[in-house]
Amino acid sequence: MLDKDPHQIRSMFASVSHRYDTANRVLSMRFDVAWRKRVARQLLPAPGRVLDLAAGTGDLTVDLARYGQHRVVSADFTYEMLAHGQLKVLERAPGAVQVAADALALPFQSGSFDGVSVAFGVRNFHDPLQGLRETRRVLRTDGALGVLEFSMPRQPLRFVYGIYFRHILPAIGGFITGTRSPYDYLPASVQTFPEGNAFLSLMSEAGFRNCVAARMSGGIVTFYRGEA
Ligand SMILES: C[S@@+](CC[C@H](N)C(=O)[O-])C[C@H]1O[C@@H](n2cnc3c(N)ncnc32)[C@H](O)[C@@H]1O
Numbered sequence: 001m002l003d004k005d006p007h008q009i010r011s012m013f014a015s016v017s018h019r020y021d022t023a024n025r026v027l028s029m030r031f032d033v034a035w036r037k038r039v040a041r042q043l044l045p046a047p048g049r050v051l052d053l054a055a056g057t058g059d060l061t062v063d064l065a066r067y068g069q070h071r072v073v074s075a076d077f078t079y080e081m082l083a084h085g086q087l088k089v090l091e092r093a094p095g096a097v098q099v100a101a102d103a104l105a106l107p108f109q110s111g112s113f114d115g116v117s118v119a120f121g122v123r124n125f126h127d128p129l130q131g132l133r134e135t136r137r138v139l140r141t142d143g144a145l146g147v148l149e150f151s152m153p154r155q156p157l158r159f160v161y162g163i164y165f166r167h168i169l170p171a172i173g174g175f176i177t178g179t180r181s182p183y184d185y186l187p188a189s190v191q192t193f194p195e196g197n198a199f200l201s202l203m204s205e206a207g208f209r210n211c212v213a214a215r216m217s218g219g220i221v222t223f224y225r226g227e228a
Contacts, residue, residue, distance in 0.1 A: 002189055004126045006077070006102070012185065013056070014080040016177040020057055021084075023176045023183075027169055035148055035221050036060045039117055040067040042225070043146040048114030051075060051138060053103050054121020057085030058093070060148075064117065065093035073113075075101040103131045111140045119148040123193045132206035139228035145208060146225050150186075151195040153219035161220065165190070199224055 016023065024032050040063035043050065047069035052061045054076055061074035074089060074096050076082050082098050089096050101107050103118075103125055116135040125131040135145050153161050165187045174180025194202060196213060199222075203211045208226030215222050 002185070002192055004124060004189075006126050009124050009126075010078045012182045013078040015179045016173075016182050017057070017078065017080040017084045019177040020081065021059065023173050024059075026176060027173055027183075031217055031220070032059075035216060035223075036063045036119055037067055038216070039119060039146045039148050039223060040064045040070075042223070043068060043117055044070070044115045044144055047071075049073075049112070050115040050117060051106075051108070051113045051135075053101075053106075053116055053118045053135065054124070055085075055098075055119075056081040056121075058082075058089040058096070058098070059085075060117055060119045061085075061089055061096050061098075062092040065096055070115065072096040073099055073108075075099045075103075075106070077102045104134060106134050106138050108138045110137050111143075112138050113143060114140060115144050115146065117146045117148075120150065122147055123149055123189050128194075129202055129206060132203060132208070136207045136228050141228060143228045144225060145203070145228070146223065147199075147203075148221060148223050149193065149195070149199070150190040151193075151215065151219055151222040152190065157218050161218075195222060200226075 050064050050070040050072050052072055052074045055061050055074040056076055058074050061072050064070045064072045122128050170183040173183030200211045203226045211226035213222050213224050
């Protein structure tokens with residue numbers, strides 16, 4: 001069983017925060033840029049108030065402001081991740097507000113947002129169902145949740161990708177950030193995460209309707225969307 005103790009998760013992300021963006025670009029061969037752009041464009045049909053949850057250094061926050069024209073609140077419980085993204089958010093999404101907050105107990109009133117996005121965050125939540133329930137609580141009726149999360153591709157890509165994901169990625173991630181353990185945790189956490197229909201069921205259990213999943217880049221990531 002993977003340890004998803006919130007203190008451990010926080011210190012893990014704090015330890016790589018200074019090189020987090022660089023590691024993402026290299027490890028995904030810049031595919032992550034297109035993945036977030038799609039979420040930013042497809043979350044809502046019109047500009048609105050969006051909570052970017054588990055926002056980290058704010059890459060999706062910037063895209064939501066830029067491509068969706070949304071007013072964004074960028075929330076994360078690791079101060080170091082927010083701090084390392086602060087200049088970027090200030091420069092590229094000047095209207096966005098950064099907030100330190102725990103996804104499992106959000107400091108927002110019910111129905112405050114038109115949309116909530118979570119990119120590569122839900123997998124790290126101590127209690128994903130509680131996190132989904134909180135996102136639903138802060139969404140207005142008919143508001144949308146968009147979740148971007150890693151998944152495992154099908155064969156034959158699965159075999160080759162598995163070698164990269166489990167052996168090569170941790171070595172490169174460790175080299176770039178100076179800390180290998182978060183990049184060993186990454187494939188382990190993806191393999192134990194309930195992806196596809198299992199995650200859609202979790203969204204339904206949290207009260208979301210019209211839940212759909214779209215696999216991207218051969219199934220390496222999946223974009224889930226549902227309505228409150
Ligand atoms: C892999 S990073 C993703 C950052 C960003 N969304 C992106 O696309 O690059 C995961 C983030 O989730 C945050 N996180 C994990 N559990 C959280 C929780 N319970 N509440 C708030 N943030 C959380 C971590 O601090 C970390 O910054």
